[in-house]
Amino acid sequence: MDRSLGRRRVLVVDDFPAMRTTLAQMLLSMGLEEEPDMAQDAAQALARLRARRYDIVLCDYNLGGGMDGQQLLEIARREGRVDVACVFILITAENSSEMVMAALESGPDAYLSKPITKVLLKTRLERALQRRDPMRPVADALARGDTAGALQVLAVMHATGRGEVADVLRLQAELGIEAGDLDTAEAAAREAQRARPLAWACNALGRVVQRRGDLAAAENHFREAMAVTPYFMSAHDHLAEVLELQDRRSEALDVLDRAVQRSSRSLPRQRRLGRLALEQGHWDLAAQAWARAAELAAPQGEAHPSDHVWTAFALARAGDTRGGARCLRHMEQALEGDPELPWWSLVGRLDLCGVTAADPTELLETLDTRLLWTPPPEAVRAALVQVLQHLGEVERAELLRQEAG
Numbered sequence: 001m002d003r004s005l006g007r008r009r010v011l012v013v014d015d016f017p018a019m020r021t022t023l024a025q026m027l028l029s030m031g032l033e034e035e036p037d038m039a040q041d042a043a044q045a046l047a048r049l050r051a052r053r054y055d056i057v058l059c060d061y062n063l064g065g066g067m068d069g070q071q072l073l074e075i076a077r078r079e080g081r082v083d084v085a086c087v088f089i090l091i092t093a094e095n096s097s098e099m100v101m102a103a104l105e106s107g108p109d110a111y112l113s114k115p116i117t118k119v120l121l122k123t124r125l126e127r128a129l130q131r132r133d134p135m136r137p138v139a140d141a142l143a144r145g146d147t148a149g150a151l152q153v154l155a156v157m158h159a160t161g162r163g164e165v166a167d168v169l170r171l172q173a174e175l176g177i178e179a180g181d182l183d184t185a186e187a188a189a190r191e192a193q194r195a196r197p198l199a200w201a202c203n204a205l206g207r208v209v210q211r212r213g214d215l216a217a218a219e220n221h222f223r224e225a226m227a228v229t230p231y232f233m234s235a236h237d238h239l240a241e242v243l244e245l246q247d248r249r250s251e252a253l254d255v256l257d258r259a260v261q262r263s264s265r266s267l268p269r270q271r272r273l274g275r276l277a278l279e280q281g282h283w284d285l286a287a288q289a290w291a292r293a294a295e296l297a298a299p300q301g302e303a304h305p306s307d308h309v310w311t312a313f314a315l316a317r318a319g320d321t322r323g324g325a326r327c328l329r330h331m332e333q334a335l336e337g338d339p340e341l342p343w344w345s346l347v348g349r350l351d352l353c354g355v356t357a358a359d360p361t362e363l364l365e366t367l368d369t370r371l372l373w374t375p376p377p378e379a380v381r382a383a384l385v386q387v388l389q390h391l392g393e394v395e396r397a398e399l400l401r402q403e404a405g
Helices: 017-029 042-051 069-078 097-106 118-143 147-160 165-179 182-192 199-211 215-228 233-245 249-262 267-279 283-297 305-317 321-334 341-356 361-373 378-391 394-404
Strands: 010-013 037-039 056-060 087-092 110-113
Touching (some): 010 042, 017 056, 017 118, 056 069, 118 147, 118 165, 165 182, 182 199, 199 215, 199 233, 233 249, 249 267, 305 321, 305 341, 305 378, 321 341, 341 361, 341 378, 361 394, 378 394
Parallel strands (some): 010 037, 056 087
């Protein structure tokens, strides 16, 4: 198959105009026929990805303010904007352990360290295209929402030897789990492991047996994945989930705490860690996790008042009520206009009253008025019940609980 750039559609993302120009010139000199599209930050890149399907994305890791390249890749993949046939190469001038872990976890096709040479870029692109090009029919099926059709294409590819075997098997396992075709997923993962244990295959087997209800076996598979590849972070997340399902919350907390020490840039991981730390009274750890969640959520467009409220909740219980109050003020400024903000602001301020023994009368009257007009979101209701009980407002808490039923 021809691996030339030709008329492939390319997006270059970098916050420095000179770097964008340099990369574009390299690509054109390598045979790209159409000028690549450009983006100066993640928001602009995401807008372009939503408007057009690209074959190749070259993206700087550090994009200045807002999202970084890893976060852009995660969101674009989640939305299906970077599909299984798209080559995504992360470029960086950094070599910190956090950056390396971020790159490993987000899984780009390659990451290149600056300064970049034309020879190196060409080599990496050719290698990545060799893997991604055969996946185009799979990507087309998934773009239509036809997961079963994508699995059929993969089965034919596997039978005829088209594409990289490891890539075909891994995608069969992932899509099989997604589609509920657990037999296909299990067969692909087990075949991949015939020569040696692979972290992704162990992880897939864990997810399969978890879906079948065997939590003990799932735990063993996830632990094996971590033993094979300690930085395979998905296994940490799934292990924590399985431990929590077995009511082993302290162990789940320990797993997630170690995980964020390895790779701290996952928003779901930080939120789960924060929740478990709050449940178990580890206030400093909870405050740290929820604050990090708020930091990660903002540039990803997933900011939520609860991240700030739970940060304030933990800070107050750790003895830093002033820090908790500052956190709530920052929330009210940063998330002005959020429809849930008035509710969560009440939750946070009522909770501070419970910690500081301040008079909550005015806030309770505001709450009563709001409840007359509209019911709170379910997450707010649960938080209000907890806070009202702490304040000794047992009757109000019980009424809220009954209204939920």
